[in-house]
Amino acid sequence: MPHSSGRHFLQIPGPTNVPDRVLRALGQPTIDHRGPEFARLACEAIEGLKIILKTSGTVVIYPSSGTGAWEAALVNTLSPGDKILMFETGHFATLWRNVAVRFGLEVDFIPGDWRHGVDPAIVEARLSEDKNHSIKAVAVVHNETSTGVTSRVAEIRKAIDRVRHPALFMVDTISSLASIDFHHDEWGVDVTVGCSQKGLMLPPGLGLNAVSDKALAASKSAKLPKSYWDWEAMISLNPSGFFPYTPATNLLYGLRESTQMLLEEGLDHVFARHNRLAEATRRAVTAWELELLCLNPEEYSSSLTAVLMPQGCDADEFRKLVLQKFNMSLGNGLGKLKGKVFRIGHLGDFNELMLAGTLSGIEMGLALAKIPFSKGGVTEALDYLSSP
Numbered sequence: 001m002p003h004s005s006g007r008h009f010l011q012i013p014g015p016t017n018v019p020d021r022v023l024r025a026l027g028q029p030t031i032d033h034r035g036p037e038f039a040r041l042a043c044e045a046i047e048g049l050k051i052i053l054k055t056s057g058t059v060v061i062y063p064s065s066g067t068g069a070w071e072a073a074l075v076n077t078l079s080p081g082d083k084i085l086m087f088e089t090g091h092f093a094t095l096w097r098n099v100a101v102r103f104g105l106e107v108d109f110i111p112g113d114w115r116h117g118v119d120p121a122i123v124e125a126r127l128s129e130d131k132n133h134s135i136k137a138v139a140v141v142h143n144e145t146s147t148g149v150t151s152r153v154a155e156i157r158k159a160i161d162r163v164r165h166p167a168l169f170m171v172d173t174i175s176s177l178a179s180i181d182f183h184h185d186e187w188g189v190d191v192t193v194g195c196s197q198k199g200l201m202l203p204p205g206l207g208l209n210a211v212s213d214k215a216l217a218a219s220k221s222a223k224l225p226k227s228y229w230d231w232e233a234m235i236s237l238n239p240s241g242f243f244p245y246t247p248a249t250n251l252l253y254g255l256r257e258s259t260q261m262l263l264e265e266g267l268d269h270v271f272a273r274h275n276r277l278a279e280a281t282r283r284a285v286t287a288w289e290l291e292l293l294c295l296n297p298e299e300y301s302s303s304l305t306a307v308l309m310p311q312g313c314d315a316d317e318f319r320k321l322v323l324q325k326f327n328m329s330l331g332n333g334l335g336k337l338k339g340k341v342f343r344i345g346h347l348g349d350f351n352e353l354m355l356a357g358t359l360s361g362i363e364m365g366l367a368l369a370k371i372p373f374s375k376g377g378v379t380e381a382l383d384y385l386s387s388p
């Protein structure tokens with residue numbers, strides 16, 4: 001490939017742009033992971049993460065992708081044959097279901113149209129039918145990265161409480177953490193699943209679980225096989241700053257730095273920034289007369305926007321052209337959305353001018369690809385962003 005000058009626009013919904021400050025932190029010399037300097041680093045990184053997760057409880061960090069953290073949530077809390085309630089909100093919810101099935105869990109997978117989030121009323125109805133409490137866990141993807149739809153976690157918690165069901169509540173925050181408000185403790189989440197390469201502004205390589213006391217108690221009798229993912233060894237060593245196996249030393253330098261940056265900006269400001277950039281993006285899409293995949297405005301995602309291509313237009317051909325012409329990567333359609341949508345990532349280390357460039361690249365790409373659309377989306381977004 002010939003050299004492309006200027007900075008690549010990485011506008012997929014994760015991995016996201018890694019800020020220079022984090023890149024410099026990652027570039028420090030690797031140190032002895034059994035020495036005192038590392039212990040300090042690990043404790044500071046875990047404490048920072050707790051603030052982001054809004055928890056005073058236990059947080060476990062793995063050298064893994066998000067998929068590992070999914071597996072850890074299940075194998076630490078459940079036993080073969082246990083029933084789990086899951087929801088087909090999109091590609092990632094389906095993949096998490098597949099992990100549960102592979103471990104011999106009995107999954108009640110509520111079908112969905114990939115354009116809506118989890119309906120709290122369905123959670124309530126399903127759990128109220130379960131009189132003998134055979135459902136051991138309810139698992140929800142907070143922000144479905146394949147569709148740009150955000151489920152209402154606080155309302156789902158209330159639905160579980162209304163029927164006083166004791167199931168564990170598990171939430172995948174992989175593309176919401178540090179981009180969309182989330183409260184592990186206040187919302188009564190038992191296991192939160194997260195990873196490094198999205199709102200935390202890091203490269204891929206860290207997976208995480210935040211764990212409630214109820215989930216810890218469940219882990220004492222959980223019978224699914226586990227070794228690498230076992231919380232127990234982590235939890236016994238972490239307080240002293242150590243890990244049961246070699247941790248991702250340099251990613252922890254990055255995590256300490258990125259959580260520091262998020263806290264310097266202020267989490268409320270971080271969420272407001274994401275909301276604003278997402279709204280500007282939707283205004284551009286509407287002005288282009290293209291269709292948003294998400295159908296419920298209450299569930300619009302502040303991390304990404306998935307855009308439906310007009311009938312007969314191939315989203316992957318469009319993405320290829322935008323990459324070739326403008327050195328920008330857009331997210332592809334996943335699973336049954338392949339070729340039908342493109343996804344605009346607007347999460348992580350991102351601001352107004354980066355969004356202006358992103359939307360400009362899309363508008364020029366739509367024209368070049370001869371996609372039927374109306375001009376003016378960029379102007380619409382700029383007007384919104386420059387209004388007082």
Ligand SMILES: Cc1ncc(COP(=O)(O)O)c(C=O)c1O
Nearest residue numbers: 065066067092143145172174175
């Ligand atoms: C919502 C969600 N869950 C899970 C995953 C899987 O994470 P990973 O690809 O890091 O294993 C992803 C990846 O993008 C995701 O967006």
